[in-house]
Amino acid sequence: MADRSDRLSELKIDRSNVDDGGRGWLLPLLAVGLIAVVAVVWLLLDNMNGAVEVETEIARRPPSAAAASSVLDASGYVTARREATVSSEVTGKVVEVLIEEGMSVEAGQVVARLDDTTQRAQLALANAQLQSARAALAETEAQLRAARLERDRLRELSLRQLVSTSSVDEAEANYDALAARLATGRENVKVAEKSVALSQDALNDMTIRAPFGGMVVSKNAQPGEMISPISAGGGFTRTGICTIVDMDSLEIEVDVNEAYIQRVKQGQAVSATLDAYPNWQIPADVIAIVPTADRQKATVRVRIGFRERDERILRDMGVKVAFLGSEAPPEPSGEQPGVLISRAALQQDADGNFVWRVANNKVERRSVTLGSPADRERVLVLEGLRPGDTIVRSATEALTGGQEITKK
Secondary structure, eight states, X not given: OHHHHHHHHHHSOOGGGOOGGGGTTHHHXXXXXXXXXXXXXXHHHHHHHTOEEEEEEEOBOOOOHHHHHEEEEEEEEEEESSEEEEOOSSOEXXXXXXOXXXXXXXXXXXXXXXXXXXXXXXXXXXXXXXXXXXXXXXXXXXXXXXXXXXXXHHHHHHXXXXXXXXXXXXXXXXXXXXXXXXXXXXXHHHHHHHHHXXXXXXXXXXXXXXXXXEEEEEEOOOTTOEEOSSOOSSTTEESOSEEEEOGXXXXXEEEEETTSGGGOOXXXXXXXXXXXXXXXXXXXXXXXXXXXXXXXXXXXXXXXXXXXXXXXXXXXXXXXXXXXXXXXXXXXXXXXXXXXXXXXXXXXXXXXXXXXXXXXXXEEEEEOEEOSOOSSSEEEEEESOOTTOEEXXXXXXXXXXXXXXXXX
């Protein structure tokens, strides 16, 4: 037993000789990391406290040639001269709507269908009545032919005195009765044909078609709803399926103060600017001056037509117009590109032309594409900047991307 205890004692781990220096390398490493963090924070604080002072300017849109030659400015809206709310000619239940808002349709295109169960049954009945009338007419015609032969035969026998005169008279009466029935049968066929045509028209009315080509601007009915050509006074009956606008009929309507209406003439050149596209000058002409004045507003309505159609022009858009003088050429179609900046703000290096754009009190580099020089002090930037952008005109020292600045 003593030997066994000695052997177990030898297997025990002696922790008195373990070297504590195995963890000693952690302390210098933590110290170095702490110093690095302090240095980074100090550099950031020093950078914040050392914001560069700069002078800024705003990139502005080039002045419009139309504005310089305008004799009168006004505002109005885009309107459609050809617009229709598509409805049905009869009251019915909508079973299918084949259009959606924003869809283009052609003249005669099916936009919706109504429940035509009753109309189909009426058409089938009318066709059956027509077939019956035609069969009755054919039977009468056959009987009339037989009666004619019988009458002619009895006439010949009467001349030979082989039959009595009463037999001939009876045959004549029978023939005349069948002739009258034949005329009635022909009229019955005509009536049946008209009944079929009316039933077919009633069935066709269940299919609603576009009256002209254009764009669907509103969808007013859904499957399952009732539709009527007149209002039923309730909330469950629609009066229209959709509204279609002929986009080729778009024009501008503006109200001009009657004190300045003498400056406007029919055929006068106009430069129009949509509120949605302020940089786009649209050539147009005065179509007509509506020969009536608004007594309350003291204005006269003027109709203006676009020279060219564009899909960006939409109904009810706000628009500003400039009536041009006779000596002013009309504006070309298209947008006036670019912005104007001072030459001092333009920088250049091996990568090309650039400017420093200011956002959130920091600068960012923006590469720009230049156009033709505007004048000695300004340059035209075609790409890289937008109207209203703030850029650096001058700085007290060199700038780098992301650097904070303070404005003078």
